Amino acid sequence: MEMRRQVDGINGGASAAVYPHKADKLEINTALPIDEDEKDDDDSCGWNRIVQIEPTMSIHLKFQDVRYTVAAAARGAEKCILQGVRGSVCPGEVLALMGPSGGGKTTLLNLLSGRAKINQGTITYNDNPYNKSLKQRIGFVLQDDIVFPHLTVKETLTYAALLRLPKTLSTEQKKERALSVICELGLERCQNTIIGGALIRGISGGERKRVCIGNEILLNPSLLFLDEPTSGLDSTTALRIVQMLHNIAKAGKTVVTTIHQPSSRLFITFDKLILLGNGCSLYSGKASEAMLYFSSIGCSPLIAMNPAEFLIDLANGNIKDKSFPSDIDTKSVPGNQHSEPSPSDVHEYLVGAYESRSEDMENWRLLNPIVIEENVEQVGATWCEQFSVLLRRGFKERRHEYFSSLRITQVIITALIAGLLWWPSDNVQSPNKVADQAGLLFFISVFWAYFPLFTAIFTFPQERAMLVKERSVNMYKLSAYLVARSISDIPLDLFLPVIFLTIVYFMVRLKMTVPAFSLTLLTVFLSIIAAQGLGLAIGAAFMDAKKATTFASIVTMTNMLCGGFFIQEVRASTGWLRYISINYNTHRLLLNIQYSCSEPISRSVVCDSSFIKNQKLGSGQTEVGYLLAMIISYRILAYLLLRGINYKCTTF
Structure with a gap:
């Protein structure tokens, strides 16, 4: 099957298709070549050239019984960060890792992206383990926006393209690829504005985040990982970022992102959700079915509440203004039938409920293994x-x-x-x-x-x-x-x-x-x-x-x-x-x-x-x-x- 991706930009609504065959070439039509000194080319997103870069390989990410421990302060002791986390995400989907601070979201993201090694469990990519060739197919956007403040948006992405894209492309083609990413992310209007920083006025926080994402999608990665991309942004800007991630996913990519406490509008946009609490899985499945699941185990809000806020409260063990099963009422204080359960009691109950129903929630589809060749290597600039x-x-x-x-x-x-x-005197010598x-x-x-x-x-x-x-x-x-x-x-x-x-x-x-x-x-x-x-x-x-x-x-x-x-x-x-x-x-x-x-x-x-x-x-x-x-x-x-x-x- 061979289909061509069409890039129309974020503001105009990107339309794309999945093209899974690894032998296909991704063709990006771009406009005029970039002149670094050009100052007024906001409307240069017409498509009249073709740039061929590494094609997107559809990758199905699966992980099961993932455990991760680190050395604790006490000598010889270990601290468990993740305990038996499982889940999966398919090409074209956006998976959100949600949970309170310290719940293990970033650690899980690092493990899935290959930036850290797991202690126990399995992580597979099209039913194959991680190998070095995957590094070129993975993009990772850090939580902190690490960019040079005095460079413009165009300069930032152009320099990244010149350094990272394969040497089979000419300098002109690399610049054209940078321009196509600028158009794809809706950054045309600010492309000649400096990034800015704490003491330097530049582009907005949402635009800066899109620039960081653009740095990673230059190589057209199959897997895109993002660490809290909406952190510090208002709800409207955060929604635009997530909508952009969906557009990226529709192009055949697999997107995994951590998120702390999204708005209700943001929450319903995710395809899949994994809720973490103290390193354990409390839910894994479709985001749209999360509230139904917790209602089925006796946990539901008593007042109107943002679903994300409700889930974070449960992950923290806070059940105020929430109904909960009576069988965990009496576990905190023996003999007191009206005592409120402690956070540890709530956590234990949620973990137990998840373990007993995890097989029904998660549908583990087995794909025909697509071998990711070990010798595939993208060589950048000389x-x-x-x-x-x-x-x-x-x-x-x-x-x-x-x-x-x-x-x-x-x-x-x-x-x-x-x-x-x-100052010399009259007699200098x-x-x-x-x-x-x-x-x-x-x-x-x-x-x-x-x-x-x-x-x-x-x-x-x-x-x-x-x-x-x-x-x-x-x-x-x-x-x-x-x-x-x-x-x-x-x-x-x-x-x-x-x-x-x-x-x-x-x-x-x-x-x-x-x-x-x-x-x-x-x-x-x-x-x-x-x-x-x-x-x-x-x-x-x-x-x-x-x-x-x-x-x-x-x-x-x-x-x-x-x-x-x-x-x-x-x-x-x-x-x-x-x-x-x-x-x-x-x-x-x-x-x-x-x-x-x-x-x-x-x-x-x-x-x-x-x-x-x-x-x-x-x-x-x-x-x-x-x-x-x-x-x-x-x-x-x-x-x-x-x-x-x-x-x-x-x-x-």
Whole structure:
């Protein structure tokens, strides 16, 4: 059977059909190619091109007697999170996992999606166990909206498409696929609006959630898992999200979502429902039949009540304003016929009732096994393509921070203050002025070592959630990410020191030659890149902003004290610290540039000063070598530390 999916967009009502044969190709008709600089193309959802991506394989998900335990606080003890949960969901259906907080919804979702391994029980996909090839057919939308706030909707989905879609597609086709997803999710009007965040105004919460869903459906997954996609949204927006999930399911996909306490309008839209309480199944079946089931076991509301609210109350053991069987009345307090049953009594009764009737509620259909081939693998972008996309994405995301008026003002004011403090006297070449100018050079080496360092240490702690999310689906190689991250920072980090040095250099009237100014600028650049690598390594080591800042302050003080300005003679046991000090090597290079004694006529007075003689300045090649070694070694260290992160973790 071969049928073609037609995408009309959410607002216009998507019409779709199931196409189960794995050899078919999914054809998405898309409009004009995306131009990243195009600003007004909200109406570009006409279809005149065809993009072929991995077809949807209809997958029937079944799970039975699923149990999951974790180590408890007490030594040797275990805490049971899930206890014998069962259920099933077919292609074209939306299954809702509902229950109170701590009921095991997210844990079950992680087990079903393969992000965690079960301790006991069976989970099958078309009657086959989980295998690695399924990873490419599964989409997982996290509860938290992890997106870059400064990128637009189109940029976010386009970069994801360029990284994740198979390399058999051209760049133009990948961009067209991103546009088709934008149209499918009804994001045309906001596609050129930045995502925004807590402090940045952007798109709405519902639109942000749709962008996160769009990131996952780019690959046309067969199974789509969502962790509380309606959390924090109003009832109307939540309803639109769930309606969108139904449209996705109608295209042949299997959708499983967790939900806490939906509105009554939202509740009746789900095809199937699993109610969890304390890790146990209290109901599993059609959502429309849930109230009838609980009424049949003697539990029903005495007042008008949202069905979801009623079910959550039962899962919590709260039976106020509800009728319940008389045979659990007397279990709490022996001898008291009118005592209200405890939550544990209610839970025990509901679990028992479910176990006795579970076979009647759940119809376990056996499908003819459809083998999911182990060698099916979707290969995304090449390393060079990953690097190129990540480089552009990184520059666009962080340019707002680096070029902010606050940072520019900070640097300019600092430069003006330094220029005024070191304003030259009539006799600049006096030996008495050498130490003063050396102090300025030391200040430059300190400022432009630790200004970028304390910016870089926040990189990985702040991007950890995004890094784990994208690496968990193999969106790109870690080496491509780190190289692109480092290189995209270089032009951003070098913009401000040019302004700073231009102001200070000519105000103080340092060595007024083009080679001297150029070499000073180059030395500061080397210092910045080395400090940036050190900051990345510290951030990768701790992955916590507070801990990284504390450790960085210790490193800063150590480097400063070993910089060769405060103390000239050090013990042999601690002398090695100088050579790994960014300040020491940068300061010596700056002194060498300003007070080179290769010009004895013009600078003989300076060269004869005791301060310069004590420095024992050489050619500067050694200091350059040390800085280059630090630039490379710190980034290698950051890479090794990042490799140690568990990218399969499900919480951040």
